[in-house]
Every structure is written in C-alpha cells, then in structure tokens.
Amino acid sequence: MFSRRTVARVVAQPSLLATPSQARNMATLREIELRLKSVRNIEKITKSMKMIASTKLAKAQRAMQAGKLYGAANAEVFETTKDEPAGSRKLFLVISSDKGLCGGIHSSVSKATRRAFANVPDSPIPGVSVDSDSPIMVVGDKSKAQLSRVLPNNFQLTFNQIGRDVPSFADAAGVADLVVKSGVAFDSVVIIYNKFVSAISYEPGVMEVKGEDELKKNAAFNKYEMEDDFTKDLFEFSLANAVFAALAESHACEQSARRNAMDNASKNAGDMISSLTMQYNRGRQAAITNELVDIITVHSFTWFFGILR
Structure with a gap:
C-alpha cells in the first residue's frame, strides 16, 4: 500500500507514470515520418524519370529503325567474306554509355566481352578463338570501369560523351575515324553492343x-577489278555504318531499360510507402493508447488519493 506522501508526489508529477517505451515510440515515429517523406520524394523522381524515358524511347526506336538499314547494308556486303583466315587479330569495340540507372545494359556487353576473351562455349563469337592480348576500345564510361578491372592491359582507346541524345552518323563517323587513326594493328573489328529484342x-x-588487308586477301573481292584505295574506303565507310547501327540500337535498349528500371523503382517505392504508412499508423495508435492509459492511471490515483483523504 502506498503512503499518502508517495501518492501525493505521484499525482503532482504525472510524468513519473510515463514509461520509457513511450519516449522510444515518439522517436521511432519521427524516424518513420522522415523515412516516409524521403521515399515519397524518391517516388516522384522515379516517376518523372520514367515519363522522360518513355518519351525518349519512341524517338530512339525511330532512330534505331533507320540505323538498322545501315547494319543490314553492311551484312549484305560482307555476306560473301565469311571465310576466316587463320590467326586474324581482332579489335573489340564495346558500345556502352556514360549514364546509369538503366538496369543491366552495361554489364550485359561487359559480360559478353569477358566470355569472348575466356573462349567459353556461349561466347558471343562462337567457333572463333580470341587472343588474350586482343585490343579493346570502349564507348562509354560505365563499361570502361567494369572492363578495366578485368582486362586492364587490353585497353587502347576509350570514348565518352557520345550518344547523350539520339546518336547521329557524325558520332559514328568520329568513332570510326579515331579507330582507324589509332595506330592499333587489327585484321577485323568486332562490335559488341546491346541488341533490341522488345520493349x-x-x-x-x-x-x-x-x-x-582482309578485304584485299578475300577471293570474293579479288575477282573484281578495283582501285587501290577501294578496300580502304570500303572498310572505313562500313565501319562507320556498323558503329552507327550499333549506337542507335544500344541507345534504344538503354532508354527501354531505364524506363523499366524506373517503373520497377516506382512500384517498389509505392510498396515501401504502404508498409511505412501502416507501420506509422500502428505506432501512432500505440502512442495514443499509452497516453490514454497514463491519463486513466493518473485519474485512478487521484480518485484513490481522494478516498484516502
């Protein structure tokens, strides 16, 4: 049984009846509220980025269809030159970009390049062996960072700030010109890029x-009478065509992947907001219940003290 002096002190200071968990609940509610506000802001950003990527995707797909015509023309020209000379030296040109937040676009071409150098059965160039010292050139800082950790000694040239918007033939011609003037010895250029399958x-x-040199040696070209610079001009123009087709298709894949990534991020943010809102409401309800319990307890002590008087 409490003494009258103890009961009077408890009634005079109701804070003594508050439990330590009540203070913890208030801190937790404040943390949840801040987290909820942060996630809502992120959801707004991801939804905006999804809308922008959706708008850019339509434009990128139109450019991709035009770029594919260049690639188809190249394929038709080289259809008769498929015989592979022994020991040909390949130059790998990896097409990526400088931007992130677009899923596995960059790791896709990086993994394909590593598989090609490892000569695994699912290599992107089946049946063709790749020398371990084959030179590599990369368009885009993202794949450059990934491949530089695995194949640092193979890097010869890197490009950035290309394809920030829809790639143009001038961008492709600039890349092809630098590849030709780089002084790197090669017999053929292997372009690894992201191929658009669907949205x-x-x-x-x-x-x-x-x-x-490979075109000069090829029997399909030797049977025609050509100028001395014909094969050189054909190679440079064909390389620019192929680079343009790869840049356009990779850009369309990037916009599609970014839209899907931002869509998934927005859905995850929505799920997070629902979970945090439920958690916040439960904590708030528990805090209100604790306050009611404290008020009722104080009232009971006051009534009890009145009886003792």
Whole structure:
C-alpha cells in the first residue's frame, strides 16, 4: 500500500507514470515520418524519370529503325567474306554509355566481352578463338570501369560523351575515324553492343567488320577489278555504318531499360510507402493508447488519493 506522501508526489508529477517505451515510440515515429517523406520524394523522381524515358524511347526506336538499314547494308556486303583466315587479330569495340540507372545494359556487353576473351562455349563469337592480348576500345564510361578491372592491359582507346541524345552518323563517323587513326594493328573489328529484342528485353549482339588487308586477301573481292584505295574506303565507310547501327540500337535498349528500371523503382517505392504508412499508423495508435492509459492511471490515483483523504 502506498503512503499518502508517495501518492501525493505521484499525482503532482504525472510524468513519473510515463514509461520509457513511450519516449522510444515518439522517436521511432519521427524516424518513420522522415523515412516516409524521403521515399515519397524518391517516388516522384522515379516517376518523372520514367515519363522522360518513355518519351525518349519512341524517338530512339525511330532512330534505331533507320540505323538498322545501315547494319543490314553492311551484312549484305560482307555476306560473301565469311571465310576466316587463320590467326586474324581482332579489335573489340564495346558500345556502352556514360549514364546509369538503366538496369543491366552495361554489364550485359561487359559480360559478353569477358566470355569472348575466356573462349567459353556461349561466347558471343562462337567457333572463333580470341587472343588474350586482343585490343579493346570502349564507348562509354560505365563499361570502361567494369572492363578495366578485368582486362586492364587490353585497353587502347576509350570514348565518352557520345550518344547523350539520339546518336547521329557524325558520332559514328568520329568513332570510326579515331579507330582507324589509332595506330592499333587489327585484321577485323568486332562490335559488341546491346541488341533490341522488345520493349522489355535485350541481349548482347555482335557485328564484325573486315579490315582493309582482309578485304584485299578475300577471293570474293579479288575477282573484281578495283582501285587501290577501294578496300580502304570500303572498310572505313562500313565501319562507320556498323558503329552507327550499333549506337542507335544500344541507345534504344538503354532508354527501354531505364524506363523499366524506373517503373520497377516506382512500384517498389509505392510498396515501401504502404508498409511505412501502416507501420506509422500502428505506432501512432500505440502512442495514443499509452497516453490514454497514463491519463486513466493518473485519474485512478487521484480518485484513490481522494478516498484516502
């Protein structure tokens, strides 16, 4: 039984009846409220990025259809030059971009390049062996960072700030010109890029362009009477065509992947907001219940003290 002095002190200071968990609940509610506000802001950003990517995707798909015509023309020209000379030296040109937040676009071409150098059965160039010292050139900082950790000694040239918007033939011609003038010895250029399958999927694609010397040696070209610079001009133009087709298709894949990534991020943010809102409401309800219990307890002590008087 409490003494009268103890009961009077408890009634005079109701805070003594508050439990330590009540203070913890208030801190937790404040943390949940801040987290909820942060997730809502992120959801707004991801939804905006999804809308922007959806708008850019339509434009990128139109450019991709035009770029594919260049790639188809190349394929038709080199259809008769498929015989592979022994010991040909390949130059790998990996098409990526400088931007992130677009799913596995960059890791897709990086993994395909590593599989090609490892000569595994599912290599993007089946049946063709790749020398471990084959040179590599990369378009885009993202794949450059990934491949530089695995194949640092193979890097010869890197490009950035290309394809920030829809790629143009001038961008492709600039890349092809620097490849030709780099002084790197090669017999053919292997372009590894992302191939557009549908609006929700893509896969690594490969295009190979024969070098000037390989075209001169090829029997399909030797049976025609040509100028001395014909094979050189044909190689440079074909390389620019292939690079343009790869850039356009990779850009479409990037926009599609970014839209899907932002859509998934928005859905995850919505699920997070629902979970945090429920958690916040439960904590708030528990805090209100604790306050009611404290008020009722104080009232009971006051009534009890009145009886004792």
